[in-house]
Amino acid sequence: MKDPSRSSTSPSIISEDVIINGHSHEDDNPFAEYMWMENEEEFNRQATLVLKQFLFIAQIEEELWEEEFIERCFQEMLEEEEEHEWFIPARDLPQTMDQIQDQFNDLVISDSSSLEDLVVKSNLNPNAKEFVPGVKYLNI
Numbered sequence: 001m002k003d004p005s006r007s008s009t010s011p012s013i014i015s016e017d018v019i020i021n022g023h024s025h026e027d028d029n030p031f032a033e034y035m036w037m038e039n040e041e042e043f044n045r046q047a048t049l050v051l052k053q054f055l056f057i058a059q060i061e062e063e064l065w066e067e068e069f070i071e072r073c074f075q076e077m078l079e080e081e082e083e084h085e086w087f088i089p090a091r092d093l094p095q096t097m098d099q100i101q102d103q104f105n106d107l108v109i110s111d112s113s114s115l116e117d118l119v120v121k122s123n124l125n126p127n128a129k130e131f132v133p134g135v136k137y138l139n140i
Helices: 032-083 097-107 112-120
Strands: none
Protein backbone atom coordinates (compact mmCIF):
# COMPACT_ATOMS: atom_id res chain seq x y z
CA MET A 1 0.00 0.00 0.00
CA LYS A 2 1.31 3.45 -0.89
CA ASP A 3 1.93 6.20 1.61
CA PRO A 4 -0.36 9.16 0.67
CA SER A 5 2.36 11.63 1.64
CA ARG A 6 4.61 10.13 -1.03
CA SER A 7 2.30 10.51 -3.94
CA SER A 8 3.61 10.84 -7.45
CA THR A 9 2.02 14.28 -7.80
CA SER A 10 4.48 15.91 -5.39
CA PRO A 11 7.04 18.16 -7.06
CA SER A 12 10.55 16.88 -7.26
CA ILE A 13 13.20 18.76 -5.32
CA ILE A 14 15.80 19.75 -7.85
CA SER A 15 16.19 23.43 -7.20
CA GLU A 16 18.90 25.05 -5.13
CA ASP A 17 16.39 26.22 -2.42
CA VAL A 18 16.80 23.09 -0.35
CA ILE A 19 16.04 23.76 3.31
CA ILE A 20 18.15 21.94 5.85
CA ASN A 21 17.33 22.09 9.60
CA GLY A 22 14.74 24.81 9.01
CA HIS A 23 17.12 27.15 7.16
CA SER A 24 17.73 27.66 3.49
CA HIS A 25 21.24 27.89 2.18
CA GLU A 26 20.70 31.54 1.42
CA ASP A 27 20.18 32.57 5.09
CA ASP A 28 23.08 34.68 6.29
CA ASN A 29 22.28 34.18 9.96
CA PRO A 30 21.37 30.64 11.08
CA PHE A 31 20.08 32.08 14.39
CA ALA A 32 17.56 34.45 12.79
CA GLU A 33 14.57 32.76 14.43
CA TYR A 34 16.07 33.40 17.86
CA MET A 35 16.76 37.10 17.28
CA TRP A 36 13.65 38.09 19.23
CA MET A 37 15.55 37.05 22.36
CA GLU A 38 17.86 39.99 21.81
CA ASN A 39 14.98 42.21 22.90
CA GLU A 40 13.54 39.82 25.46
CA GLU A 41 12.68 42.55 27.99
CA GLU A 42 10.65 44.46 25.39
CA PHE A 43 8.98 41.22 24.34
CA ASN A 44 8.06 40.43 27.98
CA ARG A 45 6.77 43.98 28.52
CA GLN A 46 4.54 43.74 25.45
CA ALA A 47 3.35 40.25 26.45
CA THR A 48 2.52 41.53 29.95
CA LEU A 49 0.64 44.49 28.49
CA VAL A 50 -1.38 42.21 26.21
CA LEU A 51 -2.16 39.90 29.15
CA LYS A 52 -3.33 42.83 31.30
CA GLN A 53 -5.57 44.04 28.48
CA PHE A 54 -7.00 40.55 28.07
CA LEU A 55 -7.72 40.27 31.81
CA PHE A 56 -9.33 43.72 31.82
CA ILE A 57 -11.58 42.76 28.90
CA ALA A 58 -12.45 39.45 30.61
CA GLN A 59 -13.38 41.32 33.80
CA ILE A 60 -15.62 43.74 31.89
CA GLU A 61 -17.24 40.83 30.06
CA GLU A 62 -17.91 39.07 33.36
CA GLU A 63 -19.49 42.22 34.80
CA LEU A 64 -21.71 42.54 31.72
CA TRP A 65 -22.82 38.91 32.06
CA GLU A 66 -23.55 39.50 35.75
CA GLU A 67 -25.61 42.63 34.98
CA GLU A 68 -27.54 40.75 32.32
CA PHE A 69 -28.22 37.90 34.76
CA ILE A 70 -29.48 40.31 37.43
CA GLU A 71 -31.67 42.06 34.86
CA ARG A 72 -33.18 38.72 33.76
CA CYS A 73 -33.85 37.74 37.39
CA PHE A 74 -35.49 41.09 38.06
CA GLN A 75 -37.63 40.74 34.93
CA GLU A 76 -38.71 37.22 35.97
CA MET A 77 -39.62 38.53 39.42
CA LEU A 78 -41.79 41.27 37.87
CA GLU A 79 -43.50 38.75 35.60
CA GLU A 80 -44.15 36.47 38.57
CA GLU A 81 -45.69 39.36 40.50
CA GLU A 82 -48.00 40.08 37.59
CA GLU A 83 -49.07 36.42 37.42
CA HIS A 84 -50.00 36.15 41.09
CA GLU A 85 -52.46 38.26 42.98
CA TRP A 86 -50.56 40.00 45.73
CA PHE A 87 -51.82 41.90 48.76
CA ILE A 88 -52.01 45.56 47.86
CA PRO A 89 -52.96 47.73 50.86
CA ALA A 90 -54.57 50.49 48.82
CA ARG A 91 -56.82 47.95 47.14
CA ASP A 92 -57.29 45.29 49.80
CA LEU A 93 -57.66 47.29 53.01
CA PRO A 94 -60.97 48.99 53.77
CA GLN A 95 -60.91 52.73 53.29
CA THR A 96 -63.46 53.89 55.87
CA MET A 97 -64.28 53.16 59.52
CA ASP A 98 -67.71 51.84 58.47
CA GLN A 99 -66.07 49.14 56.35
CA ILE A 100 -63.75 48.25 59.26
CA GLN A 101 -66.74 48.06 61.66
CA ASP A 102 -68.62 45.83 59.22
CA GLN A 103 -65.68 43.44 59.01
CA PHE A 104 -65.35 43.44 62.81
CA ASN A 105 -69.05 42.68 63.26
CA ASP A 106 -68.69 39.69 60.96
CA LEU A 107 -66.03 38.30 63.31
CA VAL A 108 -68.07 38.57 66.54
CA ILE A 109 -69.53 35.33 67.87
CA SER A 110 -73.28 35.45 68.12
CA ASP A 111 -75.19 36.31 71.31
CA SER A 112 -74.28 35.28 74.90
CA SER A 113 -76.84 32.43 75.10
CA SER A 114 -74.78 30.40 72.64
CA LEU A 115 -71.70 31.02 74.81
CA GLU A 116 -73.53 29.61 77.85
CA ASP A 117 -74.54 26.54 75.82
CA LEU A 118 -70.93 26.09 74.85
CA VAL A 119 -69.82 26.18 78.51
CA VAL A 120 -72.55 23.76 79.65
CA LYS A 121 -71.70 21.20 76.94
CA SER A 122 -67.97 21.44 77.61
CA ASN A 123 -65.99 18.36 78.70
CA LEU A 124 -63.36 20.46 80.48
CA ASN A 125 -62.93 20.16 84.27
CA PRO A 126 -63.60 23.55 85.88
CA ASN A 127 -61.74 22.42 89.05
CA ALA A 128 -58.56 21.45 87.23
CA LYS A 129 -55.28 23.11 88.12
CA GLU A 130 -54.07 25.82 85.81
CA PHE A 131 -51.55 24.55 83.29
CA VAL A 132 -48.10 26.06 83.64
CA PRO A 133 -45.59 25.11 80.94
CA GLY A 134 -42.43 23.46 82.27
CA VAL A 135 -43.97 22.31 85.55
CA LYS A 136 -44.49 18.61 86.11
CA TYR A 137 -47.67 17.56 87.91
CA LEU A 138 -47.73 14.52 90.16
CA ASN A 139 -50.78 12.28 90.10
CA ILE A 140 -51.71 11.69 93.73
